[in-house]
Amino acid sequence: MTEYVVTRWYRAPELLLSCYNYGTSIDVWSVGCILAEILGRKPIFPGTSSLDQLKLIVNVLGSPHEYDLEFIDTPRERMFIESFPYTRGIHFSHLFPQADPLAIDLLQKMLVFDPTKRITVSEALQHPYMADLYDPWCNPPAEVPINLDIDENWGEQMIRKMMWNEMLHHHPEVAYANA
Numbered sequence: 001m002t003e004y005v006v007t008r009w010y011r012a013p014e015l016l017l018s019c020y021n022y023g024t025s026i027d028v029w030s031v032g033c034i035l036a037e038i039l040g041r042k043p044i045f046p047g048t049s050s051l052d053q054l055k056l057i058v059n060v061l062g063s064p065h066e067y068d069l070e071f072i073d074t075p076r077e078r079m080f081i082e083s084f085p086y087t088r089g090i091h092f093s094h095l096f097p098q099a100d101p102l103a104i105d106l107l108q109k110m111l112v113f114d115p116t117k118r119i120t121v122s123e124a125l126q127h128p129y130m131a132d133l134y135d136p137w138c139n140p141p142a143e144v145p146i147n148l149d150i151d152e153n154w155g156e157q158m159i160r161k162m163m164w165n166e167m168l169h170h171h172p173e174v175a176y177a178n179a
Contacts, residue, residue, distance in 0.1 A: 058087060061111065069081060
């Protein structure tokens with residue numbers, strides 16, 4: 001991932017650690033960072049570098065257990081995280097004392113260091129905090145993944161056209177919703 005695709009403050013630990021095997025859990029992390037920013041009125045992890053970013057994350061979430069580092073591809077990166085001083089972290093209810101307890105619960109499930117233990121998009125949408133906003137009948141999950149194999153050299157117009165065609169091809173309901 002390049003700076004063009006995702007800014008550091010919203011980057012999931014697996015991207016900061018240069019892991020090659022990542023999925024949609026990086027988006028859940030980013031949305032969790034945005035939710036935290038809404039609750040606290042400022043970025044939760046405003047790192048000045050990738051190293052600083054990881055330190056801020058660990059300081060808030062607490063030191064990850066050894067079994068929470070198994071997703072990291074390289075032993076060097078794993079040892080790097082293990083070298084941080086131990087911290088218990090800060091509970092989100094202390095960071096955001098005015099927040100709805102359901103928002104805190106959702107945030108705790110989104111901002112999980114190990115991406116394999118992070119809440120999924122579907123689970124997040126069905127979380128009680130989202131109950132008034134999400135209607136599965138109006139927004140059913142996609143049946144086919146959209147191909148976003150984009151060449152950054154294409155230019156904005158070409159990328160927009162490709163994405164639109166991809167949505168219409170696999171998701172014809174988009175055409176009706178925008179007609």
